[in-house]
Amino acid sequence: MRVLFVCTHNSARSQMAEALLREMGGDAVDSQSAGTHPGTVHPLAIRAMAEIGIDISGARTKSTDSLLNERFDYVITLCDDANESCPIFPNAAHRLHWSFPNPSEATGSEEERLAVFRSIREGIRERLASLLQEAEKESGS
Secondary structure, three states, X not given: OEEEEEEOOOOOHHHHHHHHHHHHHHHHOEEEXXXXXXXOOOHHHHHHHHOOOOOOOOOOXXXXXXXXXXXXXXXXXXXXXXXXXXXXXXXXXXXXEOOOOOHHHOOOOHHHHHHHHHHHHHHHHHHHHHHHHHHHHHHOO
């Protein structure tokens, strides 16, 4: 199963989703992420993932434009802005939208902001578990 996660900056939600799906799906998935306006990977996303043993410190952001002609089973937008401005992926079998707030906009102390990243991480993990169950049912495995 090939999945592309799209967010505006490809700095937090989509990076966490890409790494989580790779961890959860193993060899059965090809997980990628991109942004409509890519920036840099957020340090608190790196920390939130490191807490659960997943290293995304070497991850780099990329543009959706570089993947437009790729074939994906799922293109999943993770923020409302990306959902509105997401380009058409002509070779995508399914397009889903999972609306998660932008953890990069969290305010407060570093610990309070990190708590927001953790919450988003766990919300994405729950959605991914459901996606994997559905995909397994569809494939008859």
